[in-house]
Amino acid sequence: MPEPIPVLADLSDQEKEVVEAARRGVEVVCSDLDVEELATSDDPDHVVRAELIRELLLGRRGELDPRGVRIAGAHLTGELDLAHVRATTGLRLVHCAVPEKIYAREAELPFLDLTMSLMTTLSASRLHIMANLILVGVQIKCDQQESAVQLLSARIDGQINFTGALITSSQGPAVAADALHTNNMLFFRDTKITSDNEEGAVSLRAAHIGGQVAFQRASITNNRGPAINADSIRMEGNLLLSDTKIVGNGVKGAIRLVGSHIGGQVDLDGANLTNDDGPAVDADSMHTDSHLFARDIKITSKSHNGSFLLAGARIEGVASLTNANIVDSRGPAIQAQAARFNDILFVDSATVSGGGEGGVVDLSGTRIEGPLACQGLTATTDRGLKIDLREAVLNQQAHLEATLVCARPDSQGPCHQSGRISLDMFTYASLGRMTWKQWLHLIRFHTNEYRPQPYQQLAAVERAAGHDHNARHILIAQQQDLRRRNPEALGNRPAQWIHAIWGVLGGYGYRAARLGLALIIALTLSGTLGWVAGQVDTRPGHLAAERVTTQAAPAGTPCSFIELVGLGIDRGLPLGTTGLRSRCDLDTATRWGQGFTIAIWCIQIAVWALATLAIASYTGLIRKPA
Structure with a gap:
């Protein structure tokens, strides 16, 4: 005969009540103490051995009610080991103290609710929950070289809710959820998360989220790496980071979304992002099926690559940076090389500052299907370009303000102001508020070197609008600029004289x-x-x-x-x-x-x-x- 399954003996009165309540599907309230006080209490009425929870979920204490094991205000002693458990009922620990680790690796549970509980570690790689994982208001402080919450390759069929959680990890990630799969939403609203590692305070690399991911009003800090690392994440809904405070450190960025696919919109409204040794947002090759909002955002970073990185990104909806304040002392404030915007790119009343030789706003190689609207934009740099539009393609109007680059764009003579713009191979359908004379002024006096295409493009736009006289004026200015800035292209000195005479006599x-x-x-x-x-x-x-x-x-x-x-x-x-x-x-x-x-x-x-x-x-x- 097989040996009988061992079970705990000598149950306390409180533990007996827990077993009976689990059979009837009711909640046991062990105490109403504050969770910190509960963690140090040894009152038998407050204490439940963690081993009993495993026995209940394994069915060793008889058949349980489908409403699950439900305990409130208990102090669980010992490690709560749920590894490989295949339970037919779920577990709800509300306002409980679990001073030692919780293991749930490769477990299968109908639901897991740890609302307002205090823990040191939740290790749950490859956990499968058929409904929700609730971690609302949990307090987790991990001093070990591991993740405070580990959900690597976990599968949660319902939602995951960290709302109001306080999670600290001194060495590993606070939340490690790489390759996580959930068919519903992931909430980090009003959370406070602190970490000190290179992988990320919250790591969601290659995760698949069936709904939205919400970090609204959260505060996430990592002193040695990204605050949020979501490279290659796939989510069906929105990514909400509004009113968050994000502090990261290092070249990986404070927020990483490299290669991510966002099925909804990305909302950074009111966020405050900081990185003292790298970019604030690295969203290179990100693809969002809807809008990108970064209104009233404040970003401070130090990165040679740039502060807000969108190189190769694809934004299907409106991209709006309104009242944004972005400062990078080493590189561009906004770097969107070869990005694609399938609607309007709107930069309104924003203040951006950058360092280095690259443009403060780098849109080189970008394709914009809608208008480019830069109204009230203030760009400052101690050197380099203010805006880089090399090889950018704009299928509609360029709503730029000449004062972004030059305070005197209507001046006819030489201009010695330091603002610079790159326009080589930039194509556009028409000019918005800027006059053709102001645009011509920028081409002549605020580009780093002579290039013929900007003149030809402006002339083509004016000619298409029926302004042939303006087009001729532009093309004559082109030849004058050629003689001024690149005379060697004309040949030897006699050839240059002939060119000058030809200009005087026939306007080229x-x-x-x-x-x-x-x-x-x-x-x-x-x-x-x-x-x-x-x-x-x-x-x-x-x-x-x-x-x-x-x-x-x-x-x-x-x-x-x-x-x-x-x-x-x-x-x-x-x-x-x-x-x-x-x-x-x-x-x-x-x-x-x-x-x-x-x-x-x-x-x-x-x-x-x-x-x-x-x-x-x-x-x-x-x-x-x-």
Whole structure:
């Protein structure tokens, strides 16, 4: 015959009452002492041996009521060992003191409720609970090199509730719940959690949460690592961190959401985040199916990578930083390289400060399907860029304020203010509040080096709006900036001179009217030279320009005013004549005549060039490329 299962002998009166209550499904109230007093009490009416709880759940004390083992105000002595227990009824310990460890590894329970209880450790890796895990108001202080609450790979079919909990772990994580799976919600509302380890005060890496995760009004501190480490977490609902106080330390960040997938929105409204040696939020490659709100947030950090990291993130809804205050003394305040925002990116009345060479707001390579609205944004840095928009793609309006970069964006002349912006390969559909002249000012005087694309993009936007005159002005400014900041690209010194002259005469092909005016001036000068030649004596009885010798006009006969002007024009025109040279011409046998001839040849060459440029400019054949 199999040996009988050993059971506890000599039950106290209180323990007998616990057994009887468990059979009837009622709660036993052992005392009404404060939980701290209860932890030191040895009154037999308050004490229940932890081994009895295991016996009850294993069925060694007979059949139990489905409402479970329910005890309030008890002092449990010894370790509560529920490891591998397969119970048919749940356990509720309310306002109990459990000074020694609770083991529930690989246990299966219908429910577990430890509301307002005092403990040192809850070790429950691979625990399976068919309903809820309730840890409301628990007090847990762990001084060992392990987690205060360990739920690694646990499966909770209902909700997990840490509301109002006070959890401290001096060496390990306060809550270690990597690979946790729950089909419902996870609450950390009004909790106070303190830890001192590199993994995270609350670690939820690769967890799967079927509902929302709420840290509202919580205070979470880790002196050596992240306060919340939720890399690769998958949650079906919202992530709520509003009005939380988060203090982390180290390069991993105060809050880590790297590679996470949030089925709802991320709410950081009113949060206060601090990290003295790393980023405040590291959400690189995060994907949220709804909005990202960081309104009235306060962030202080020291990270070369940046304070609020969203590199490669994907935000399906609105992203809003309103009244935010973000300070990073080593790097960007906001770093969102190659992120994707499928709605509006809204930064309103925010104050951001950054250090290092990168932009205070780094949006390089970002794609924004909605508008980019930066209204009332104040960005400060002791060096580097204020905003980096390199290779960003904006499918709608760019609502930026020029004063973000320059206090005098309407000035026409050179600007020596220190604000810098990067716009190379930034594309956008239209400008919002900023005028094209202000945008042009930023391109010319507040980018680090000459780049053609920002000019071409602005010109394309103005041309699409029907403002061709503005577009020509922008493209002329581009060539002037090329000559000012990158003259080597034009070639040697003569080539640079030709470029400058071409700008003056024809506006680099964008002002054909100037060429027409120059052509008129050249022909006028040619006609004037013809008239002057008719006033210069070359030898007795002869002029530099005189009538052609005929029987009716002997040698030395002066030409009329009209004939002299016509002579100059005929000499200057490259094609076509007035026919007046057949009656009046230069006397090329004299030095004066030869001099006037050479001068008019020079004008003729200029007229040829001007006429050619005017035609080519009008047809757009030789406008300077970008």
